Amino acid sequence: xxxxxxxxxxxxxxxxxxxxEYIRTHKSREMxxxxxxxxxxxxxxxxxxxxxxxxxxxxxxxxxxLFREVVRQRKKNLxxxxxxxxxxxxxxxxxxxxxxxxxxxxxxxxxxxxxxEQGIVKTTEWSNSAVVYRQxxxxxGLPFLPMRYLGxxxxxxxxxxxxxxxxxxxxxxxLVPALNLDVALVHVYQCDEYGNARIxxxxxxxxxxxxxxxxxxxxxxxxxxxxxxxxxxxxxxxPYYMVDAVVHLPFGCYPGAxxxxxxxxxxxTMELMLADRMDKMDEYLQKWVYSVESHADMLxxxxxxxxxxxxxxxxxxxxxxxx
Amino acid sequence: xxxxxNFTQTEFVVCTTANLIEENQAYWVAIGGxxxxxxxxxxxxxxxxxxxxxxxxxxxxxxxxYVPFISGASGAAGYRALAWKDMNTMGFHxxxxxxxxxxxxxxxxxxxxxxxxxxxxxxxxxxxxxxxxPGGANEIASMCWHxxxxxxxxxxxxxxxxxxxxxxxxxxxxxxARERAGLPANTGPYRVVSxxxxxxxxxxxxxMKLLALAPWATVxxxxxxxxxxxxxAKPLGTMALPTDEQLTLLRSExxxxxxxxxxxxxxxxxxxx
Numbered sequence: 276x277x278x279x280x281x282x283x284x285x286x287x288x289x290x291x292x293x294x295x296e297y298i299r300t301h302k303s304r305e306m307x308x309x310x311x312x313x314x315x316x317x318x319x320x321x322x323x324x325x326x327x328x329x330x331x332x333x334x335x336x337x338x339x340x341l342f343r344e345v346v347r348q349r350k351k352n353l354x355x356x357x358x359x360x361x362x363x364x365x366x367x368x369x370x371x372x373x374x375x376x377x378x379x380x381x382x383x384x385x386x387x388x389x390x391x392e393q394g395i396v397k398t399t400e401w402s403n404s405a406v407v408y409r410q411x412x413x414x415x416g417l418p419f420l421p422m423r424y425l426g427x428x429x430x431x432x433x434x435x436x437x438x439x440x441x442x443x444x445x446x447x448x449x450l451v452p453a454l455n456l457d458v459a460l461v462h463v464y465q466c467d468e469y470g471n472a473r474i475x476x477x478x479x480x481x482x483x484x485x486x487x488x489x490x491x492x493x494x495x496x497x498x499x500x501x502x503x504x505x506x507x508x509x510x511x512x513x514p515y516y517m518v519d520a521v522v523h524l525p526f527g528c529y530p531g532a533x534x535x536x537x538x539x540x541x542x543x544t545m546e547l548m549l550a551d552r553m554d555k556m557d558e559y560l561q562k563w564v565y566s567v568e569s570h571a572d573m574l575x576x577x578x579x580x581x582x583x584x585x586x587x588x589x590x591x592x593x594x595x596x597x598x
Numbered sequence: 599x600x601x602x603x604n605f606t607q608t609e610f611v612v613c614t615t616a617n618l619i620e621e622n623q624a625y626w627v628a629i630g631g632x633x634x635x636x637x638x639x640x641x642x643x644x645x646x647x648x649x650x651x652x653x654x655x656x657x658x659x660x661x662x663x664y665v666p667f668i669s670g671a672s673g674a675a676g677y678r679a680l681a682w683k684d685m686n687t688m689g690f691h692x693x694x695x696x697x698x699x700x701x702x703x704x705x706x707x708x709x710x711x712x713x714x715x716x717x718x719x720x721x722x723x724x725x726x727x728x729x730x731x732p733g734g735a736n737e738i739a740s741m742c743w744h745x746x747x748x749x750x751x752x753x754x755x756x757x758x759x760x761x762x763x764x765x766x767x768x769x770x771x772x773x774x775a776r777e778r779a780g781l782p783a784n785t786g787p788y789r790v791v792s793x794x795x796x797x798x799x800x801x802x803x804x805x806m807k808l809l810a811l812a813p814w815a816t817v818x819x820x821x822x823x824x825x826x827x828x829x830x831a832k833p834l835g836t837m838a839l840p841t842d843e844q845l846t847l848l849r850s851e852x853x854x855x856x857x858x859x860x861x862x863x864x865x866x867x868x869x870x871x
Contacts, residue, residue, distance in 0.1 A: 331654075359653065359685070359733070378716075380733035388728040397723070400716060402736035402765075403653060404689045411686055423693050424740035427779030428712075428763040430732050433722050438780055449780040477655040477676050478684030534673040592662075592673035595682070 277440040279447060284399035285375070286435030287326060287354075289418040289453040297489050302516065308468040309521045310498065313344040313570060316520035320490045321350055325457040328356035328410065328488065330481045333363040333531050333547075334539060336474075338460035338494050340527040340570035346370030347564050356454060357381050358406040359479055361531075362551055368396055369556035370564070377454075379403035385551030400433040401425075405451060407480040412453035413487030421448045459488035462527050463512070464536070464596070466493055467501045470518025473510050475596045476534045485513045494524040496536060524570050526583060535596020538589040540582065600870050605840050607793035607862030608632060609848055610812070611748050613840040614791045615701065616640040618746055623698040625650040626688065626738050632748050633701040635848070635858055642847050651697070653734035655683035663851060685734075692741040699788070700738035704749040705729060706760050709806050709826045711747065711767025711787030711799060713739060714760035722762070732764040739765040740781045744788035750862060751792045751823045758826040768804035775804075793862065795820045796837050800829050810835030814867055839867060 311319075321327065327345075331337045342363060345353075350372045357364050358379025365386035367373050373390075375397045381387050390396040401409070405425055412420040425431045426438055426449045434451070441448045461481055466472035472493055474481045485491050493513070498521070504511060526533075530543035550559035567573040574583065605613075612635045619625065619640035627633045629652040637650050638661070649658045659679035676682060691697065706714040713735060719726020739745045745767075749755050767787045769775040777783050790797040790806060794815040797806045807829040808820065813836055821827060853859045 378731040380731045383728060383730040391728040392720075392725055394724050400722070400731065400764075402732040403734040404685055404737040407685045408689065422689075423780060423782050424689075424737040426740070426781050427766050427769045427776060428732075428736065429716070429722070430736055430764055431779075447778055447780040475682075476673075477679070477682040479654050480685055482684070483686065532673075534676065590673055592677050594673075594677075596673060 276442050278437055279440060280431070280438040282431050282434040282436045284434040285397070286399060286452050287454070289413070289455070291416050291418050291453070294413075294455045294489070295416070301489070304516050306469050306515060309470050309518055310468050311520055311522060313341060313494070313522045313524060316492045316522050317341065317344045317348050317350070320492055320519050321345055321458050323351040324353070326354040326356070327458050327460070328456040328484050329363070329460040330462070330484045331479050332359060332361040333366065334361045334544070335528070335532050336462055336476070336534065337363055337528050337531050338462040339363070339529060339531055340524045341460045341462070341492060341494050341522070342366055343564045343570065343573070345372055346560060356406050356410070356456060358401070358403040362547055365551045365556065369560060375399070377401050377406055379406045386554070386556050389554070399435065400430045402430060405434070406454070407483055409451050409454035410456070410480060410483040410487040412451070413455040414483045417453055419450045419452050421450050423449070425449050425451070454487060456484070456488040458490040458492065459484045460492050460494070461485050461513070462494045464495070464533070465497045465499045466495045466521055467499055467504050467515070468521060469501065469515035470513070470521050471501065471504045471511050471515045472513040472518070474512040481512060485517055490519050491517050492520045492522065493518055494522045494527040496525055496527060496533060498523050526574060527570065529574070529578065532590070534590070535593045536590060537583070537586040540586060600868055603839060603867045603869070604864060605845055606859060606864055607750055609840055609845060609859050610793055610865060611750065611791050612636045612639060612848065612859065613844045614796065614837060615746060615748055616643065616844065617838060618789060618791070619645050619648055621645045621648050623648065624696055625699045625701055626692060626697045626742055627652055627701045628703060628733070628735065628738070629653050631858055632703050635852055636701060638852050639844060639847060642851065643844065651688055653685055653688060655685055655688055657681040657683055689737055689741070692737065693782070695743070695782070697742045698744060700742035700745045702735050702738060702745060702747055702765070704747050704755070706755055706757060707747055707749050707790060708757055708760045708767065709828065710769060710771045710804055711745070711790070711806060712760050712763045712769065713747065713765040713767065714762045715764045716762045718761065735765040739767070739787070741785065743785055745786065746788055747790045749790060749792055751794045751820060753823055753825050756824040756826065768799065771804040793865070794823075796835070797828060803829070805829050807831055808834065810837045812837045813839060814865065
């Protein structure tokens with residue numbers, strides 16, 4: 276295949292056989308309970324230097340309680356796959372956890388922008404879809420996929436994409452390398468103790484994100500029985516054998532929203548946005564992460580039952596978000 | 599008798615963009631801000647059934663009101679959708695040619711309709727100012743048949759060449775530049791809506807072309823606030839004023855908190871009638 280141009284961005288070389296070997300030797304097919312605390316899950320399955328991805332963001336259905344545990348455990352040198360994000364990169368960067376990010380989109384003008392401008396965090400440019408498309412290639416066990424965007428731009432120049440002549444048609448086409456994450460964090464509505472999980476609502480890329488990862492940690496609003504899963508198998512989004520840990524974390528996206536269950540906490544979101552802009556993330560993390568032991572401890576000491584009930588009340592639209 | 603109409607720059611841009619939206623066409627709309635507001639305004643006026651998708655995979659919802667990005671998260675944003683899919687599915691449908699128009703708000707747009715939303719100043723590795731990145735705009739600007747861009751007239755927003763192309767316009771403007779870069783044929787920027795002027799693109803040269811002026815703006819005023827000289831259509835058209843209905847809908851239903859529409863300077867337009 277004739278190579279016409281190549282981006283100079285840093286990416287991890289795809290290794291489909293290496294990934295298969297990992298799956299063969301590390302992933303149990305046994306139906307066993309994987310329920311554990313967020314402390315255990317992050318200790319066991321997130322290592323310094325991991326390539327970490329997640330679905331959605333800090334505003335909506337993101338695994339925010341798991342992010343806070345990553346920060347609490349002071350993980351280092353993570354490589355984040357960031358697309359369609361909000362202030363989630365800011366949270367992890369402020370915690371000193373991140374050395375490199377793939378950029379689809381992030382909320383700029385605060386912590387993340389400063390860290391990139393100062394050279395503390397390195398970047399590779401992609402786009403929202405390009406990152407999830409690379410995860411799709413990884414989820415298919417392929418080394419790359421062709422696509423019809425990115426080409427011609429400075430994004431292409433600063434990505435790991437290539438422009439080639441399609442060996443079938445002879446036309447120019449962009450190829451992007453597959454992305455297989457070391458670890459994915461996905462917040463779900465319901466799952467059983469083995470990890471058979473349900474996600475409702477418009478996706479982003481829960482399936483690609485979960486499937487392309489070596490290690491997968493689920494946080495869930497609710498643990499349901501395996502019997503209940505078997506009565507409605509059509510709506511199982513992620514099957515158990517991909518899942519390494521199940522963490523029961525009601526309000527696990529707080530301060531973000533879980534559509535159909537609870538709305539986002541605007542007051543908290545404003546506090547976070549201001550901390551991000553004003554370079555006061557240390558104070559924010561002290562209050563919401565370091566000074567509490569766990570998600571449950573944070574909800575009890577910093578949020579309170581009244582606020583949680585209020586957040587459930589404002590989420591009046593529930594159609595489609597339950598089995 | 600003279601009458602006076604007051605509106606913000608953003609309201610004018612949103613109303614003008616809404617006027618471009620047609621029934622029986624499919625739109626891929628950036629998920630928050632002015633593009634989504636323009637779509638919701640068109641839905642409430644001349645194009646009640648128009649189809650749109652947003653990047654997260656929400657297919658043609660009927661949200662009860664405008665949902666700003668930070669709470670765009672709630673169930674309201676996806677209310678009464680036709681389908682809940684995902685980002686890759688939106689990309690596949692766009693690659694197949696189902697989506698006619700992309701609607702995007704721009705930080706910077708150049709004479710060939712290329713968009714920068716990544717960096718200003720410095721190098722890629724050590725940018726002077728780092729912005730959010732291409733987001734979904736790269737795929738929207740690459741694969742929709744036409745792209746409608748929104749950007750207020752300011753010298754820094756209309757440079758001759760953007761210093762970083764985050765999302766493609768006609769690239770260097772040369773024939774087949776997009777196809778040679780692997781993008782689908784016969785696609786590209788279609789309109790640029792600003793607070794003073796409406797632009798299109800010359801079909802041969804792919805350069806931005808001034809099509810119409812706001813009733814209060816002059817050619818000199820527009821050109822002196824741009825970093826390049828666009829082609830100029832003859833005759834030049836005049837952009838429609840926002841209607842009372844449009845402004846009332848924006849202020850009372852679509853964005854009553856003024857989170858988006860209150861942005862930008864106020865414009866007062868006096869007319870004799």
